[in-house]
Amino acid sequence: MGLRSKQQFLHDLIDDREVYYRGERVTSVTDHADLGIAVQHAAIDFELAEDPATRELAVYKEGDEEYSAYYRVPRSASDLRLRSKLIEAGTAKGATLVILIKEIGTDAIFAMMRVLSRGKSAEGLERLHAFYTECREKDLALAVAQTDVKGDRSKRPSEQSDPDMYVRVVSTRADGIVVRGAKVHTSCTPYVDRILVLPSRSMLAGDVAYSVAFAVSPATPGVKMYASDFLHGGHPFTEPISSKHKMIETLTVFDDVFVPWDQVFFHDRPDLAGAVALTFVEYHRFTAVSYKLPLLDALIGSAIAIAKANGIDRASHVRDKLTWLGGYVETVRGLIELAAQRGEIESGIAYPHVFTTNLAKWTFARDFHRAIEVVQDIAGGLLVTGPSGADWDSAEIRPVLEKYFAGAWPANKRLALMNLISELTSRLYGGYQAVLAIHAEGSVEAEKMAMFRSYNAKPALEYALQLAGVADIDPAA
Ligand SMILES: Cc1cc2nc3c(=O)[nH]c(=O)nc-3n(C[C@H](O)[C@H](O)[C@H](O)COP(=O)(O)OP(=O)(O)OC[C@H]3O[C@@H](n4cnc5c(N)ncnc54)[C@H](O)[C@@H]3O)c2cc1C
Incomplete structure (x- = not known):
């Protein structure tokens, strides 16, 4: 087969999956008013392969077989770069919101x-x-589904007062395993074909039951998905992004779910759990920074435009702020390109340079809120005091808005930009992106820990010791 059409993708989501949203069981994720928007957003992935403009990037040809380029196992730095470009192109088509229905899964498979x-x-x-x-x-x-609910963060999985705070194997049968527990923040679960479940941390011998990795269909009995309603509804005038694009996260409960052996990749293996958890984020943080680029471009592009629309683009403080913003955006872009360029190979599989990837993600996350501040500063208070979509739609009210909200640019253009910036920085979507920046793909501290662990200090240390004339000392002693 190789490539599915968008229609086939939508058709294959019709099954008995147990999804709950706003207190009710969802009968059809594709037809649901809010979840349906997320499904259409996810379907962009299939449109990428159908659209002549993106087909070359989105489809990989190997011999006679054509398949989604997300599934292309990276073998070189150049493959990593192409993967990054594909993720960036998908997110750009998703109006700054990542698609994620193949990016994250292939990150896990490659790891x-x-x-x-x-x-x-x-x-x-x-x-x-x-x-x-x-x-x-x-x-x-x-x-x-990697992130466990985790209970008391100071305790290991086996030390929790409730043993279900991390997903675990509760029994082993001749034909497979039975798992229990819950993962949280799991993106896209209501509208995918498989959920890959990975350990979220390193495990010790006592945590053996928690050292498990497997795959299930979302329609498997006992899999229950409780969807967040964080991004919902909206008028296209005031919510130009989230009225058309959404991603849904779920609390993903495994209520004594049977998993046949052929879908179990390992169990009872504390020695593999930590390695898989860490190797997954090596790919996933690379994916993360790749998908942040359209968001950063949208921030700086809209900041430049609103400065012109407000008539302040020549002011020195505005130029200073835009220069900082441009430096931030290009630093993040440059670092992710460098992470691909410095890519390394293990067992014939390429992976992005670990230190540089974490530096890219940390640089992005560390300064993201400052970037929001700069854009809000340049835009002005209309970000939260502007007119509603219903006012704009009213033949009686619109002339008043057109007269009084004109700046250096006409009101319709200025308000369209203002609403875009409001979505990116000040409304629900902006809040969602702000939390995503800090927590998704691991917290800021997790990135710094990965940088500390992977930094090769040896050359610099040896140089310093040599300059000090104490090169004969053993730094490890
Ligand atoms: C929008 C969104 C989408 C996501 N999508 C997915 C997904 O598809 N799949 C998936 O598996 N995960 C997903 N995540 C989860 C993401 O990886 C986690 O949010 C992240 O790992 C942080 O975990 P947490 O939210 O449970 O916060 P916590 O781990 O509770 O972190 C909160 C704070 O506590 C600190 N902390 C935590 N534990 C300790 C400790 N033991 N000692 C000291 N400090 C500690 C952290 O550094 C942080 O400062 C998503 C998250 C978001 C926000």
Whole structure:
């Protein structure tokens, strides 16, 4: 098969999946007023492969087989760059909101391929390859449920007063395992074909039941998805992005879910859990920064435009702020390109440079709120005091708005920009992006820890010791 059409993707979502939204069971995710918007947003991934403008980037040809380029296993720095460009192009088409139904799943698959190729589980590797081939050939959409609900953060999984705070194996049968617990913040689960479940941290011998990785269909009995309503509704005038684009996160509960052996990649393996958790984020933070680029472009582009619309683009303080913003955006872009360029290879699979990827993600997250401040500063208070879509639609009221909201540019253009900036920085969508910046793909502290662990200090240390004339000392002693 290789490539699915958008229609096929939508059709395949009709099954018995158990999704709850605003207190009610959802009968059809595709037809639902709010979830349906998220489904259409996710379908952009299939449109990318159909659109002549993006087809070359989105479709990979290997021999006679054509398949989604997300499923292309990266073999070189150049492949990593192309993957980054594809993720950026998808997010640009999604009006700054990542699509994620193949990006995150392939991040997880590539990570597990590398870890299981280290000779520690031939059976797991074989099952993973079969799973990967099925996903690629059927062009499946994937969610990744890694983040556990975690309970008391100071305690390990096996130390929690409720043992279900991390997903665990509750029984092993001849034909598979039974799992219980819950993952949280899981993006896109209501509208994917498979959910990949990974451990969220390193495990010790006592945490053996929690050291499990597997895949399930969202329609599997016992899988229950409780969807967040954070992004809902909106008028196209005041919410030009979120009225058309959404991503849904769920509390994903595994209520004694049976998983057959062929979908279990490992279990009872504390030695693999931490390695998979860490290797996954090596890819996923690279994905993250790639999908942040359209958002950053939208921020600086709209800041420049609103400065002109307000008539302040020649003011020195505005130029100073825009220069800072441009430097921030291009630093993040440059770092992610460098992470691909410095990519390394393990078992024939390329991965982005770990330190540089984390530096890129940290740089993005550290200064994102400052970037929002700069754009809000230049735009002005209309971001939260402007007229509603209903006012703009009113033949009686609109002339008043057109007269009094004109700046250096006419009111319709200025308000359109103002509303875009309001969405990006001040309304629900802006809040969603602000939290996404800090927490998604791991917290800021997790990025700094990864930088600390992966920094190669040896050359600089040796140089300093040599300059000090104490090169004979053993720095490890
Ligand atoms: C919009 C969105 C989409 C997401 N999508 C997905 C997804 O698709 N799949 C998925 O698996 N996850 C997803 N995530 C989860 C994301 O990776 C987590 O939010 C992130 O790992 C932080 O975890 P948390 O939210 O539970 O916060 P916490 O872990 O509770 O972190 C809160 C604070 O506590 C600190 N902290 C936590 N534990 C400790 C400790 N032991 N000691 C000291 N400090 C600690 C953290 O550094 C942070 O400052 C998503 C998150 C968001 C916001």
